[in-house]
Amino acid sequence: MNEKYVEHLQGMVRIPTVSNADPSQMDFGQFEKFHQYLEEAYPAIHKKMEKKIIGRAGLLYKWTGKKSDKLPVLLMGHQDVVPEGDHAKWKYPPYAAEVADGCIWGRGTTDCKCVMAAEMETVEALINEGFEPDFDIYLAYGYNEEVQAEVKSAQEIVQYLKDQGVKLGCVFDEGSGITDGKEMGYDGYVCQVELGEKAYQDYEIYQDNPGGHSMEPGQGTALGAVSRAVVALEANPLPYRLTDIVENQLKALSRCMTGEKAAVYADPRGRWEELCAMAKEDKKLDSLLHTTCAVTMASGSAQSNILPEHASMIMNCRVLQGDTSESLLAYFRSVIPEDVEVRKVLGDDPEPAASVEGRPYQLIGEIAKANYGENVLMVPALLAGGTDARYYPPICDNVFRHTGFYRDERWGAAHQVNEKIPCDALESAIKFYRGLLLRY
Ligand SMILES: [Zn+2]
Known part of the structure; x- marks a missing residue:
């Protein structure tokens, strides 16, 4: 030494x-x-x-x-x-x-x-x-x-x-x-x-609202509206797809595996359906096959008896090569209800x-x-x-x-x-x- x-x-x-x-x-x-x-x-x-x-x-x-x-x-x-x-x-x-x-x-x-x-x-x-x-x-x-x-x-x-x-x-x-x-x-x-x-991007999903007293919420609050948008986003993850780099990665990893899993990893394109089924059960594999979206922060009003004027949730996305903030915003807007907005807070597109x-x-x-x-x-x-x-x-x-x-x-x-x-x-x-x- x-x-x-x-x-x-x-x-x-x-x-x-x-x-x-x-x-x-x-x-x-x-x-x-x-x-x-x-x-x-x-x-x-x-x-x-x-x-x-x-x-x-x-x-x-x-x-x-x-x-x-x-x-x-x-x-x-x-x-x-x-x-x-x-x-x-x-x-x-x-x-x-x-x-x-x-x-x-x-x-x-x-x-x-x-x-x-x-x-x-x-x-x-x-x-x-x-x-x-x-x-x-x-x-x-x-x-x-x-x-x-x-x-x-x-x-x-x-x-x-x-x-x-x-x-x-x-x-x-x-x-x-x-x-x-x-x-x-x-x-x-x-x-x-x-x-x-993968690139790191944060998005805000939000609704601006006149607010008011919580004793008269009417048909729901801004926070409820934002929550419905988030539920829709979680129910509609970005579709899986295979990039060149991940294809090579899976093929290499197949050499460390045995049985069915090895066969699927060795031929990710040929056994695509099976691979996607595996990814639903495997967080790591899931993260390799699409841009992931994790809602991590939420905010409403400052007190329990005040209706929120600005309700917001922050979603951290890890963006896969091929997606851009432009394509993601279009996708998110197609999924969430029209009364809720989404904007990018920070982050660059993947290199x-x-x-x-x-x-x-x-x-x-x-x-x-x-x-x-x-x-x-x-x-x-x-x-x-x-x-x-x-x-x-x-x-x-x-x-x-x-x-x-x-x-x-x-x-x-x-x-x-x-x-x-x-x-x-x-x-x-x-x-x-x-x-x-x-x-x-
Ligand atoms: Zn370091």
Whole structure:
């Protein structure tokens, strides 16, 4: 195990770079400290690469390679972490980066300072070895991935690259890695790569009403009307359909299954009716086959004896490639009664997913096989959550969420207390990034 890797990640975790949707609530002094620490930990990068601070605290490094027809590679992650929560519930203090039981403990160890550390470690070593890439290498780290901020740091970085006329060959962000297939029922290793993600959109379903006294409600209240609309929406979910990415994902997963289920997953188009029946019983599968709509918040009047003047429910939608806010609004309006309105509150349309056909995707498989042997199952996947990678498709056709990290049961979950990463895990990701930059 390389002590230096552990030390550097510890140094990064000890600086609490917590983000907030409201930038005035953020301590940017911590981000300045963080940037200074990176200068100390990775001197070769800071000597060789051109560094730009984008916006308040976004980081972009560029290593200009020898001229060739290869498009640049961009490795990314994010600097910020979510708040640490209840200190009393942490086994070790959240920003002490204590090493215990073979793991580094602390907020940001897995999400995702480990990714930053592995990427920077790889590039630092290649510079020191005298590697001369025939393509440009970028490192990019936003400062507010974890929050729904008005201005997203990753968006600013992409805008800057766009303004420079940069087109990227591939992008690698936080995401899946390698796991032992046993848990999934596969005899070998599983290499999962998220090729795209569903978009996040909120809609308000509402009715404005003169209101009045609750002793004279007449034929019902605005809240009742909105409720009827919601009942109609739940009774009419968006129809199932199969996108390319999900078709590939299901076919790959079929290799981990047995019996009927394996046969259906292996031929999702041919056995469509059966697949749809399965999805009705399986939330995860359901989420892959359509835009999901979850009504999560409701509000009426401020007091029980006042009729609501504005009754409203908020519906969070996770939008599948192919749907847009325009198509969704038209659909919702066709389903709900005419006396209730619907509007989009926030969110962008989904970006196209990367392809499994291109050279960069093939390369991930080659590296996994070089590191773990021939028995590696490649699983292309659609990500349910969101990452900063979603801003890159306008300047890159091959945007992947994959880190090469070998994950096992020793990892502590992101966003929870006792987040931790095994000290020896860093090497697995560094091996991946190294393979990528040397073979690209
Ligand atoms: Zn993250």
